[in-house]
Amino acid sequence: MSKFSTISYSVGSLLFLISCSFSIYYGYKVITHDLPKEQKTVEKYNYHFVLVPEEMDNEYWKLVEKGAKDAAKKYGVLLEYAGPKQANIDDHVKTIEMSAASKVDGIMTQGLSDEQFTPLINRVVSSGIPVVTVDTDAANSRRLAYIGTDNYYAGYLAGKALIADTFGKVNVAIITGSFYANHMQQRVKGFEDAVKREKRINIIAVEESEISRVKAAEKANHILQEHPEVTAFFGTSALDGIEIAHVVTKYHKQKQIYIIGFDTLPETLGFIREGTIHATVVQEPYQMGYGAVKMMIDLLKGNKVPTIVHTDTKIIRKSDLPVSNQDRKAVDK
Template structure:
């Protein structure tokens, strides 16, 4: 065998060995770096649910989200919290429609308007996706269940509490989150029915806050300016009593006004504790 042949033969062996070495090396890289190892497997879920709040950054709905996510974690459920940034029925409805289109396993939402929410909930349920209403019911729909308060009766109890605390003598202004949403309407109706036979209770004005603390404060200030005879406020959404209290605290002596509202937000509780200390 010539030296040239031996050299070519040797080069061929070296080339083969180098090729095999690179193949083993890159094969190892693929196995160890591109395939998921046992510890890095994605979490698996039994169900995929969606919670659609009235508005994402509302303090009340953040509490609801916290509770829902705690339960979801316990039961191996993937929970998404999605909805309008600010209260908007059209955006709310679109979020429910998009959730149904993505074929989630269940939807939790409010039934804010019978006219708009009931037919949509029915269509979603007919697709095989169960719906539970939260905080506000759509009792005429095919929803599976309702989790929340009896909003009419809650308003009624608020009216009875005001009668007892003011000894049946009060000029009341109502600030409601919305003139058009079921739960807000029922909270006003219940209150009105509770006080209507009381000769010393007079409802002076009703204003809308659009589920906004700022709007609630603005409307409370407007009422104080236009109706100096008002000495009691009733707020029907979670943020109304806070907005009212801020105005009363700033422009009037607190003990001159009676305020009754909804939900146990930390700031609401802070005002209640402060009032108790003043009494």
């Protein structure tokens, strides 16, 4: 072998070794990058449920979700929280249909409209998937159970609170979240029945907010312009009372207009503390979510479950709230 050949062979061998070294190094880097440092534990679930809210970003439904997730964690359930971002009955129906098509073990949902939800729930149950209604019942459907507020009773309580808190002639305007939703219809009906024998109380307007802050404010503003004689408002959804309070404040009529709302969102409680909202109906959304998951598990196990479970409902006023630091400072002064 010539000297030149020997050198060429040596250089070639060196380049091959360098090439191999780079290949091994980078190959090792890619493999170790793709592989996890430790084996991940695969969580095992006993059941797969879907909770379909009226609207996902609603603070009230976030509390229902919290209760459902806590129960799911305790009982080994994979829980999906899925539905329309803003109230939309068509999107709500589609979510239920998709959940049923994916063969989940159970569906928890509102029974918003008899016309659309009763046949839908019946189809889902016929396919072998149990349905529990939450917050709003679909009593005429084949749903297996309902857990939530007695919405007629809640509206009736609101009417009785207005009677107790007011005197003389009262002209009431109602802003309701929806004309088609069962629970809103029941709240309005309960309120109307509570006050109908009181000759001094007249309901002069009923408007729909579509579960929208903007719409609720628009309706409240319209009512005050069209009916300056209004001396009381009833808001049947969490957002209605809040936006009524904003509009009443804008017109500087806090002392002239009585407001009763729904639920205990932080903003609602703030308006109660300052005296703009006089009372609100309290529901138990966390209790609904937690109880719905537990009911569904019992149903799948073949245990006997009550057809209807009404969660707690009551009226609270400023006197029922704990004293805030701001209130303490005001008293000290």
